[in-house]
Amino acid sequence: MKNTLHAARHILVTGCSSGIGLAQADLFLKHGDTVYGIDKQDPIDLTHPNFHFFKVDLVTDLTTVFSRLPNTFDIICNTAGILDDYKPLLEISDDAFNTIWQTNIGPVIKLTRQFLPQMIAQKSGIIINMCSIASFVAGGGGAAYTTAKHALAGFTRQLALDYARSGVQIFGIAPGAIQTAMTKNDFELDDGKMADWVANETPVGRWAAPSEVADLTFFLASGKASYMHGEILKIDGGWTLK
Numbered sequence: 740m741k742n743t744l745h746a747a748r749h750i751l752v753t754g755c756s757s758g759i760g761l762a763q764a765d766l767f768l769k770h771g772d773t774v775y776g777i778d779k780q781d782p783i784d785l786t787h788p789n790f791h792f793f794k795v796d797l798v799t800d801l802t803t804v805f806s807r808l809p810n811t812f813d814i815i816c817n818t819a820g821i822l823d824d825y826k827p828l829l830e831i832s833d834d835a836f837n838t839i840w841q842t843n844i845g846p847v848i849k850l851t852r853q854f855l856p857q858m859i860a861q862k863s864g865i866i867i868n869m870c871s872i873a874s875f876v877a878g879g880g881g882a883a884y885t886t887a888k889h890a891l892a893g894f895t896r897q898l899a900l901d902y903a904r905s906g907v908q909i910f911g912i913a914p915g916a917i918q919t920a921m922t923k924n925d926f927e928l929d930d931g932k933m934a935d936w937v938a939n940e941t942p943v944g945r946w947a948a949p950s951e952v953a954d955l956t957f958f959l960a961s962g963k964a965s966y967m968h969g970e971i972l973k974i975d976g977g978w979t980l981k
Contacts, residue, residue: 747789748772750960751812751854753797753846754819756780758919759869762949763816763956764790770957775808777801778819797846798838811857811864814960817847818869822921826881839883844890851898855907862906865960868895870911872975879915892971899969908968910959915975916946942977 750767754760755776761783764774773789776782779796793804797819820843823831847868858864873879874892892911899909916922916937925933938945955974958964973979 748813748960749809749811750774750814750816751777751808751850752816752818753777753850754869755785755792756782758921759914759917759949759952760816760818761785762953763818766950766953766957767814767960772814775812777804798841801846801849805853811861812854813864815850815854815864815866816869816956816960817850817867819846820869820871820921821884823881823884826883828882831881831883836883840887840890843884843887844894847891847894855902858907859902859905864907865962866898866907866909867956867959868909868911870895870913870971872913872915872973872979874911874913874971875973875979895971896969903968908959908964910964910967910969911971912952912955912959913971913973913975914947914952915973915978916941917949917952918946919949922946940978941975942980945976947974947976 750772752760752764752774755764756778757780760778764776765785767774768787768789775791775793777793777795777797779794781794782792793807795801795804821839823835823839851866868891870892871879871888873885873888877885879885880888895909895911902909925931925937934946952974955972
């Protein structure tokens with residue numbers, strides 16, 4: 740059902756083809772916004788007249804799509820990311836490490852460089868970066884993923900500080916155990932013992948659905964958090980309380 744409480748906005752969502760990005764795009768569309776999605780995979784069952792999809796590899800081809808996107812956005816959700824199979828440093832190659840790094844942090848920087856000046860010019864806009872519990876603690880990924888997500892948290896905080904008076908709000912979201920395509924191996928390998936272990940180790944005793952992260956995204960994008968700035972909000976079922 741369309742929400743008539745706000746005017747239609749232009750939203751950019753990366754990693755929109757599945758998981759959290761798909762849930763974010765779907766929720767914005769249901770509330771009457773126009774969504775531009777970027778992913779290297781085709782979207783899973785998402786068709787809407789206000790949805791504009793660009794099949795692009797964020798690492799290698801991102802700049803080629805800039806001329807086809809609007810000049811500015813009201814909301815940017817930097818959601819795309821990949822895991823690293825929890826490998827320690829000596830078990831991951833330089834190429835694999837670099838791929839994790841470039842995918843999780845590189846496109847965020849490029850997109851911010853591209854669209855932040857216009858947001859500053861219009862004195863409004865919200866950027867939401869998808870961090871992780873691995874932005875705060877070890878164990879949420881391997882060496883490459885944890886390094887990249889710590890870097891993303893640092894980028895988010897510094898960006899927020901540098902442009903605090905510009906009218907642009909910067910946020911991060913730090914999910915814990917979310918059931919998505921990226922975590923499906925936890926449910927499939929060894930009869931799902933890893934998924935069961937994660938649920939048992941999470942204080943609330945379960946995994947979260949992508950829609951729960953989308954709901955938090957929608958609140959941050961609503962403008963109701965006008966005195967919040969630079970915060971990285973954990974949505975981890977209490978994992979980092981331990």
